Every structure is written in C-alpha cells, then in structure tokens.
Amino acid sequence: MKRAYKFFLLLYPREHRNQFSDEMTRVFEEASAERRAQGWARYVRFVFAEMNGLVTGAAGAWLGRQPASQVDGASPSGLPQELAEAQQRVDANIAAMVHAIANHQFEKARVHSHEERQARENLRLLRQKYGISD
Amino acid sequence: MRHVATKTYTPDPKPLTEPVLLILTSLADQPRHGYALIQDIGSLSGGRVRLSTGTLFGALRRLLEDGWIERFEQEDTSRQKQAYRLTAAGRKQLQLELDRMKQLTRAGITRLRAGEAV
Numbered sequence: 001m002k003r004a005y006k007f008f009l010l011l012y013p014r015e016h017r018n019q020f021s022d023e024m025t026r027v028f029e030e031a032s033a034e035r036r037a038q039g040w041a042r043y044v045r046f047v048f049a050e051m052n053g054l055v056t057g058a059a060g061a062w063l064g065r066q067p068a069s070q071v072d073g074a075s076p077s078g079l080p081q082e083l084a085e086a087q088q089r090v091d092a093n094i095a096a097m098v099h100a101i102a103n104h105q106f107e108k109a110r111v112h113s114h115e116e117r118q119a120r121e122n123l124r125l126l127r128q129k130y131g132i133s134d
Numbered sequence: 135m136r137h138v139a140t141k142t143y144t145p146d147p148k149p150l151t152e153p154v155l156l157i158l159t160s161l162a163d164q165p166r167h168g169y170a171l172i173q174d175i176g177s178l179s180g181g182r183v184r185l186s187t188g189t190l191f192g193a194l195r196r197l198l199e200d201g202w203i204e205r206f207e208q209e210d211t212s213r214q215k216q217a218y219r220l221t222a223a224g225r226k227q228l229q230l231e232l233d234r235m236k237q238l239t240r241a242g243i244t245r246l247r248a249g250e251a252v
Binding site for chain 1: 168169172184185186187188189190191192194195215216
C-alpha cells in the first residue's frame with residue numbers, strides 16, 4: 001500500500017513533494033497501522049479516503065500554485081526561455097490531468113496524460129540540447 | 135544607522151475552512167507533528183472529522199506560506215517527523231475566528247429563544 005501511496009504522491013508538484021512527501025508517507029504509515037488494527041472494513045474506507053484526499057490535494061496544490069515566473073515575469077532559475085516554457089507545458093498538463101481526475105473526467109485526463117508525455121519528451125530533448133541534467 | 139523593515143500583519147477577514155480552523159485550534163496549546171494533528175483533530179471534533187494526509191498537508195503548506203504556522207525544531211525531529219506551531223499571526227487569526235463564531239452563536243441562541251417564546 002505504501003508503494004501505491006508513493007505513486008499517488010507523484011501527482012503533486014515537485015516543490016510540494018520535496019517539502020512533504022517523506023513526512024506524508026510517514027503519517028500515512030502510522031495512520032494505516034492504527035486503522036488496520038480496527039478491522040478491514042475501516043482500513044478499506046481509510047485507504048479509499050486517503051487516495052481520494054491525495055488526488056484532490058494534488059489538484060489543489062497545482063491550482064493554487066503560482067510559479068516564480070508568473071510573479072515577476074522572469075524565467076525560473078535563469079533557464080533558457082524555451083526550456084522554461086517546455087517545463088511550464090509539462091506542469092500545465094499535469095495540473096489539468098489531476099484536475100480532470102479529481103472531477104472524474106477520465107477521458108479528459110487521458111488526453112492530458114498523452115499531451116504531458118509529449119511535453120515531457122520535448123523537455124528531455126531541450127535539456128539534452130542545453131546540456132542540462134534532470 | 136541600520137533600517138529594519140517591519141512587516142505589518144493584516145488579518146484575513148474571510149471565515150476559515152473547517153480543516154484550517156481545526157488545525158489552528160489543535161496547535162493553540164502546543165506544537166504537534168502530522169500524525170498527532172490527525173489524532174487530536176479527531177478527538178477535538180468528537181470523531182466527526184478525520185483529515186486525510188492530502189487534506190492535512192495541503193492545509194499545512196498554505197498555512198506555512200501565509201505565515202500562520204511555522205516549523206518547530208525538536209531534538210528528535212527528523213525530516214519524516216516535523217512539528218508545527220502557531221505563529222503570532224496564526225494565533226491572532228484563530229482568536230478573530232473564535233470571536234466571530236462566539237458572536238454568531240450568541241445571535242443564533244437569542245433568535246432560537248425568541249422563536250420558542252412566540
């Protein structure tokens with residue numbers, strides 16, 4: 001279950017994951033142990049609520065996020081403009097995908113997932129071009 | 135002479151959401167880490183509210199960004215077990231919300247009594 005939880009954490013923006021993923025996983029494990037001891041029915045309800053909470057939490061994290069580039073109009077971390085734009089396209093597609101999942105629009109989510117893969121591949125090629133590692 | 139800029143705190147006039155109100159209330163008496171917050175909030179709400187980790191950490195992130203809570207360094211703190219505590223701004227915001235609720239409760243009780251008397 002921990003593996004599934006960590007997989008769902010990938011829906012969050014990278015900054016959120018860097019800041020909280022270890023802590024969230026630890027809290028999930030502690031709460032899991034407590035709920036398992038209370039019986040399977042409660043545990044299943046708990047797991048469902050947790051996964052649902054992760055999807056809606058990730059949607060909130062993406063929608064409430066204001067990239068540094070939008071605050072002062074600067075490209076983040078002084079990256080080349082086309083690289084910054086490619087990263088923004090990846091982020092925007094993930095945000096749209098998570099939002100679609102949270103609203104049970106799975107067909108729309110699949111479309112954004114496909115576009116996100118393409119945007120990520122484009123980003124990988126640009127990183128290669130500029131000699132920047134992940 | 136060194137000039138020190140002081141940041142003035144303007145309270146948020148909007149009512150707090152239930153998770154935020156419960157988190158601030160839970161941190162009002164002492165710092166708590168994530169799992170302790172979930173347990174305490176369950177107890178504060180009489181078992182009615184059980185925050186998921188997604189909801190809890192989404193709210194904690196916003197509260198940290200707004201400066202209403204801060205990370206609290208403990209001797210045994212690891213990256214995986216981080217405690218949080220209220221800041222002065224968070225305490226002020228909680229106080230304002232409780233005052234607002236108190237006022238609403240008083241008005242509600244008065245009207246209920248007036249309705250019963252008719």
